[in-house]
Amino acid sequence: xxAPSDEVAAKEGVARTPAPARVGxxxxxxxxxxxxxxxxxxxxxxxLIPIFARGFLTFQLTQVxxxxxxxxxxxxxxxFNGQFSLGHSAFYxxxxxxxxxxxxxxxxxxxxxxxxxxxxxxxxxxxxxxxxLRLQGLYLALATFALAIAMPQILKFQPLESFxxxxxxxxxxxxxxxxxxxxxxxxxLYYFTLAVLLVMFAGAANLVxxxxxxxxxxxxxxxxxxxxxxxxxxxxxxxxxxxSALYTGVAGALGAIVVQFVAPDSFNFLLxxxxxxxxxxxxxxxxxxxxxxxLFVLFVPNIAExxxxxxxxxxxxxxxxxxxFVMPAGTAGFARILFARLLRSPKPEGRSR
Amino acid sequence: MExxxxxxxxxxxxxxxxxxxxxxxxxxxxxxxxxxFAQGEMAMFSxxxxxxxxxxxxxxxxxxxxxxxxxxxxxxxxxxxLFRPIQNAPILSQVVAFIALFSILNSSAGQIWDFTIKSFxxxxxxTSLFGSTLIDTHEAGMIxxxxxxxxxxxxxxxxxxxxxxxxxxxxxxxxxxxxGIRVGxxxxxxWGMAAAIGAVAxxxxxxxxxxxxxxxxxxxxxxxxxxxxxxxTSPGGAVAGGFAVGVIENVAGTFIPYxxxxxxxxxxxxxxxxxxxxxxxxxxxxxxxxxx
Numbered sequence: 206x207x208a209p210s211d212e213v214a215a216k217e218g219v220a221r222t223p224a225p226a227r228v229g230x231x232x233x234x235x236x237x238x239x240x241x242x243x244x245x246x247x248x249x250x251x252x253l254i255p256i257f258a259r260g261f262l263t264f265q266l267t268q269v270x271x272x273x274x275x276x277x278x279x280x281x282x283x284x285f286n287g288q289f290s291l292g293h294s295a296f297y298x299x300x301x302x303x304x305x306x307x308x309x310x311x312x313x314x315x316x317x318x319x320x321x322x323x324x325x326x327x328x329x330x331x332x333x334x335x336x337x338l339r340l341q342g343l344y345l346a347l348a349t350f351a352l353a354i355a356m357p358q359i360l361k362f363q364p365l366e367s368f369x370x371x372x373x374x375x376x377x378x379x380x381x382x383x384x385x386x387x388x389x390x391x392x393x394l395y396y397f398t399l400a401v402l403l404v405m406f407a408g409a410a411n412l413v414x415x416x417x418x419x420x421x422x423x424x425x426x427x428x429x430x431x432x433x434x435x436x437x438x439x440x441x442x443x444x445x446x447x448x449s450a451l452y453t454g455v456a457g458a459l460g461a462i463v464v465q466f467v468a469p470d471s472f473n474f475l476l477x478x479x480x481x482x483x484x485x486x487x488x489x490x491x492x493x494x495x496x497x498x499x500l501f502v503l504f505v506p507n508i509a510e511x512x513x514x515x516x517x518x519x520x521x522x523x524x525x526x527x528x529x530f531v532m533p534a535g536t537a538g539f540a541r542i543l544f545a546r547l548l549r550s551p552k553p554e555g556r557s558r
Numbered sequence: 559m560e561x562x563x564x565x566x567x568x569x570x571x572x573x574x575x576x577x578x579x580x581x582x583x584x585x586x587x588x589x590x591x592x593x594x595f596a597q598g599e600m601a602m603f604s605x606x607x608x609x610x611x612x613x614x615x616x617x618x619x620x621x622x623x624x625x626x627x628x629x630x631x632x633x634x635x636x637x638x639x640l641f642r643p644i645q646n647a648p649i650l651s652q653v654v655a656f657i658a659l660f661s662i663l664n665s666s667a668g669q670i671w672d673f674t675i676k677s678f679x680x681x682x683x684x685t686s687l688f689g690s691t692l693i694d695t696h697e698a699g700m701i702x703x704x705x706x707x708x709x710x711x712x713x714x715x716x717x718x719x720x721x722x723x724x725x726x727x728x729x730x731x732x733x734x735x736x737x738g739i740r741v742g743x744x745x746x747x748x749w750g751m752a753a754a755i756g757a758v759a760x761x762x763x764x765x766x767x768x769x770x771x772x773x774x775x776x777x778x779x780x781x782x783x784x785x786x787x788x789x790x791t792s793p794g795g796a797v798a799g800g801f802a803v804g805v806i807e808n809v810a811g812t813f814i815p816y817x818x819x820x821x822x823x824x825x826x827x828x829x830x831x832x833x834x835x836x837x838x839x840x841x842x843x844x845x846x847x848x849x850x
Contacts, residue, residue: 340834340835343790344786344838347782347783347786348831351831354779355828485650485651485653489650515669517665519665522659522660522665523658525655525658526659529655530643534651
């Protein structure tokens, strides 16, 4: 084959990818295999990190995973269903408090509190999704925002103090590694969080690819057309709200176990803003992007702080601005453009394989 | 009954603050079609500039005028430098850029003028009005200025060619461009005006809440709530919404027994959401009609 015709073929290949017909199939399989390899490599790397890293880094990476999970929850709602939320700090807080109350008041083992936290948050999210059905855009933002503002006040509310511990919050014990494993508590929490993360990410990936997931995305792209095709928009929107809250709630539960402490003011709306920043930096509508978002949310403020304490906010803002300027569609969007460029560039030796 | 009247009066006084901010929020919404999270911090920064000028010995009204002009220019600059390059980026990315701007302004104000609370002068004085301690001359003056700005804006948008051009640019950018309106500059003008209104709001609010880098956070939230309640497409509605938020907050805090005082903010927000259930585009807002 000569170079020019090869180029044409490459272009055609690119043009045909949207329609996964006969021609595109092998490429899709190859892409799938590449993706699986990448995931496998990432999981192995994640398993090895606590063995080599310092204790504090392990602790920080556990928090990154917690944030990534919370951001994934927001992503399911905003990225895949097109509903905006500033209220996810509230779901995170409800999840955290469910775990903290169960562990410190009723002595229930930590792993049983996760499904409970998820269930409670699913119910709250589903119920909140009902009024949210009527609202869009900024108006929905305000309604969810009200939830975020209300949550710390409700947690501080005097009559509930016997449960929530009021302003002081609740302290919980760090779980010990089971089966006499030769690792310390931080390392065990890391692996525990990693396991939960993998299960929940896989769940989200499957959900998004399923018939339900396509319905959820159809509602985002064109609600009227989706309704005309027989999708029960109201049901799917409220369900998505519930599932989104469930994810963020489980993240909150894990966060409480990791930090061993919950207090009302750590679940204020600034936490929601952090989730939003992580979502956009990682990539709206991208599942692996949530991990990048988690990394950004945890590490960049620390980096800014270490450069200059007084001007930390300025440095953080400038970094954020630069990232948005360079990657307006987040890391995932940037990676997509990069791959598209790489595939389009004529590479005869790569093609002849 | 008298208690109710007093609480309504006190509510109007705080509502004046929210109304002021709501007006700035709606102004920028008209220009760029969504919310500017850094609006409050821009106003705070402007107020610090005014404070600095007064510290240097300038009379109040001179400092006031200079601040408004500087803010106007700064608003245009922010549009050109910051907003222009990401104009076509996804809306959420723009929101994050505003969060970045928020962080930059807040932190640098803290660095330049530190975080101690400063008092800010008022031209209206602080004597009480109507023989009650619930509203004073400054708060009455603030309400007056807010209503005056609203009137000026109404005249500007309804009676001047420039106002008409700005409305056209916001309503239908493509058609506006075809009839020769420079849409980009109209957006910049919207930024400038929003920044100037925000500066006025900041200078009026500062004597009440005291001047410090975090002073606008709460106010912006209430202003936002007021603007949404009134309807983002209607400046008059936004001002009415701002007053309504103040009154609801005060009255709910006084009259709902048991948990009214502790949860008054929550109650106010729940009431607002309840209103939005019935009127999803705000009380005075127009329902956006889109072509399918």
